[in-house]
Amino acid sequence: MIIKPSTALRNEYGAISDMAHEEDVPIYITKNGEGDLVVMSIEAFERREEILRLRAKLAAAEQSRLSGQPAISIEESRGRLEAIYGQKL
Numbered sequence: 283m284i285i286k287p288s289t290a291l292r293n294e295y296g297a298i299s300d301m302a303h304e305e306d307v308p309i310y311i312t313k314n315g316e317g318d319l320v321v322m323s324i325e326a327f328e329r330r331e332e333i334l335r336l337r338a339k340l341a342a343a344e345q346s347r348l349s350g351q352p353a354i355s356i357e358e359s360r361g362r363l364e365a366i367y368g369q370k371l
Contacts (some may be wrong), residue, residue: 284309288318302326 284307291298291311302309302323311319322330347353354362364370 283307286311288313291319291321 284301284305286294286298286309288311298309298321302321303325306323306326308320308322308326310317311321313319
């Protein structure tokens with residue numbers, strides 16, 4: 283975990299930006315000794331957002347399965363994909 287004071291963000295922006303890209307982890311910024319912000323590279327943020335979207339889709343699919351919603355088998359799914367792409371999987 284990387285923690286930096288807000289003055290470092292103001293005075294050392296370039297170094298903190300480099301660190302966010304190199305370390306590829308969030309950097310916690312404090313203000314008056316208390317947590318205030320989290321800084322991360324755009325790439326790390328977009329990866330995190332994609333993971334959250336995927337988890338939400340998986341949770342919704344699992345909820346549908348648990349509630350008894352109709353589902354398709356792996357074989358049916360494979361057949362649909364083969365029909366779409368015109369090749370054996």
